[in-house]
Amino acid sequence: MHSEGTAVRVPAAEGLVVALDIGGTKIAGALVDSTGRVLVRALRPTPAAEDGETVMRAVAEVLRELAADPRWARASAVGIGSAGPVDASTGTVSPVNVPGWRGFPLVARVREISGGLPITLSGDGVAIAAAEHWQGAARGYDNALCMVVSTGVGGGFVLGGVLHPGPTGNAGHIGHISVDLDGPLCPCGARGCVERLASGPNITRRALEEGWKPEDGSEPTAVAVAASARAGDPIARASFERAAQALAAGIAACATLVEIEVVVIGGGVAGAGEVLFGPLREQLRRYATLSFASGVVVVPAQLGTDAGLVGAAAAAFSAAAASGGPTGGRGAVLSG
Known part of the structure; x- marks a missing residue:
């Protein structure tokens, strides 16, 4: 269709x-x-x-x-x-x-x-794409991927200056691109999905499995992992770096398929700031290597x-x- x-x-x-x-x-x-x-x-x-x-x-x-x-x-x-x-x-x-x-x-x-x-x-994800293209960080771009990284990972496309939801409203659902063929089983039934590696609960899960604990004994959340990463905790940093790698692989796949110019990332995990965006930009240079994909810009969402x-x-x-x-x-x- x-x-x-x-x-x-x-x-x-x-x-x-x-x-x-x-x-x-x-x-x-x-x-x-x-x-x-x-x-x-x-x-x-x-x-x-x-x-x-x-x-x-x-x-x-x-x-x-x-x-x-x-x-x-x-x-x-x-x-x-x-x-x-x-x-x-x-x-x-x-x-x-x-x-x-x-x-x-x-x-x-x-x-x-x-x-x-x-x-x-x-x-x-499509809703966030509509918002950010209307009055946020994707405004003025004709080709954009707008993402939410939170409890799950979703996305939506603006292509040729218009919102592209697809026939059922799911186009751009980057969270269920498999980026690790032998990776952990995702609730969707596939393995190694971006969401299974990069969502807030999975960032926290990975850190806990590696021995991380919240510094003040509070509830373990992605926000707490981000705070530990900013303070230099190597396990917390590694969990965010793994999430960034998964996101970069998914974004590179999208950029290769449809030649997006900008990626806008919002959601609770994006609130980690450079703890996420720093390694994400670094990893994206490794994955988006073709000339027409390598120039994609990654920016935080503006509408919170x-x-x-x-x-x-x-x-x-x-x-x-x-x-x-x-x-x-x-x-x-x-x-x-």
């Missing part, structure tokens, strides 16, 4: 959409206006180890908290960026890190709660923790503009 992509077109007139950013750690929601401004927020932890209905109840709590704000009445659409895989053609999601959701009819369930608002579903929400909103506004309404007439699925 040939996909032309979808331009991120946001209407000049005032508008408001509901945005959901659903990941393995948190479920965030917001009311977002057509300038990308977040007006009100709601947040719940993701009960990822629980059954699907328990996870859905957390989503419903976020939506109902937003609906309690009087500005909800102005919302004309819902944008959802979800950990993937997603299937925008059927409105279902099967996040690797949320085992209770397999083929879960998220769009239908959110539509019931939202009172029938049109809904745009995309993978969380709001990127998923702003991107989900951008996708909803884009679908709305394509369907001809003021902020969207009928619903439109962001797809090829």
